[in-house]
Amino acid sequence: MPRSKIELRHVRYIIAAAESGSFRRAAQDLGVEQSAISRRIRDVEDEIGAQLFRRHPAGVDLTDIGKQFLNQAAPGARQIGSALDGARTVANRGRHLRIGVFGPLTMGFLSELFGAFRGDRPGVRLWFSEGSCPELIAAVRREQLDVGVVAEASPGKGFDVTHLWAEPVYVALPDGDPLADQKALRWNDLRDRHFVVTDLPTGDFAKGYLMRNLQTSTGDLQIEQLSVTRESLMQIVAHGDGVTIAGSAHVRHGLPGIAFRRIEDAVLRYGAVHPRGALHRNLERLLALAKSFSERDDAWFARQRLMRPEHRRVPHVDSHRGARGRTPDRLQ
Structure with missing residues (x-):
């Protein structure tokens, strides 16, 4: 023809x-x-x-x-x-990755992860956005994001979570607060405290987290949500106008006028939500780097005040009460 x-x-x-x-x-x-x-x-x-x-x-x-x-x-x-x-x-x-993050990018794990990825794939642009965990998961499901880094969340059918790290939860108190004399606190110690949180997505999460763990009636809760940044919130705590919960990023850097005390058995688990099955090469590479970071030795995680996903918690033993409630054996 x-x-x-x-x-x-x-x-x-x-x-x-x-x-x-x-x-x-x-x-x-x-x-x-x-x-x-x-x-x-x-x-x-x-x-x-x-x-x-x-x-x-x-x-x-x-x-x-x-x-x-x-x-x-x-x-x-x-x-x-x-x-x-x-x-x-x-x-x-293949030329960019759309990444949603719950919380600040200054978190030790993410800061090092994205720095390593840029060194490995300098031609790939990273586009970041912050949001609440439900918002990020919904954006991944709608294909508006390639991956979402979330805390304590399940993505649902057709999607997977690559577990990244876990970290303790701290309460931020003003210096001189009587509770600052204790090394660690329990939720019972905090029931009558006035908590302040932001109206940002992290503040919405903090409010829900406090409501679940303080286990008291809604009318007795003292949680005030303020239209301020995370940095301003810490200044409010330092001036004695409330207490709040914080993660490892704040504790690692320290803030003047504030004492951070760990809440016993309070742990947040972070993971990367992404589609199940075959992934495009840059997302696959990012997750491979994340996995290699998760497999670092405990010393690196200790310096960051974080925990490896597979780290096993040893139950606290109180001589008067015996073995207390523990977090799930595997943080994953």
């Missing part, structure tokens, strides 16, 4: 001319010269040996042969265009 010289652009030009009824308007719509439209359509007409369009002063109309040609060629051209758009979307994913 003779080899045709007709290309996809020939069909695109015919479709544009048929839809606009004019070679000139088709050229404007496609951003090309009118002569290019006329020449390519003439190429097709010469190859099939018949006219596709009737030319007249007001523009052009399809002939019967032109209508038959377009009815058969247009669906294929549109399918190829759709395939190209899909391939372009996948290719663009």
Whole structure:
């Protein structure tokens, strides 16, 4: 069979001319010269040996042969265009990663992880956004994010969690608070305290977490949600206007006027939520690096005030009460 010289652009030009009824308007719509439209359509007409369009002063109309040609060629051209758009979307994913994070990027694990990824894949841009855990999981499910780093959350069917690290929960108290004299505290020690949290996603999480763990009636809870940043919240605590809960990032750096005390058996587990199954190469590489970080020795985690996901907690033994409630044996 003779080899045709007709290309996809020939069909695109015919479709544009048929839809606009004019070679000139088709050229404007496609951003090309009118002569290019006329020449390519003439190429097709010469190859099939018949006219596709009737030319007249007001523009052009399809002939019967032109209508038959377009009815058969247009669906294929549109399918190829759709395939190209899909391939372009996948290719663009290879040049950036959309990452949602619950909490600050200054968290020791994430700071080192993303630094290592940038060194490994310098051509890949990282796009970050913060949100609540439910918001991030929903964004991953809608394919608006490639991965979401969340705390204490389950992504649901069709998605997986790569466990990254666990960390103790601390209460931030003003220096001089009587509870600051204790090395560690229990939830019972905090039931009558006035807690302050932000109205940011981390504050919403903190409020829900406190409500679950203080185990008291809603009317007795003293949790005030303020329109301030995390940094301003800590200043409010330092001035003695309330207490709050904090993670390892704040404790590691320390803040003037504030004492951090660990809450016994209070642990948060962080993980990366992502689609189940085959992943594109940059996300796969990021998760591989995250896994290698999770497998570091306990000394590195201790310096960061974190715990490895597989770290086993030893139950606290109180000489008066015996073995107390423990966190799940495996933090994963």
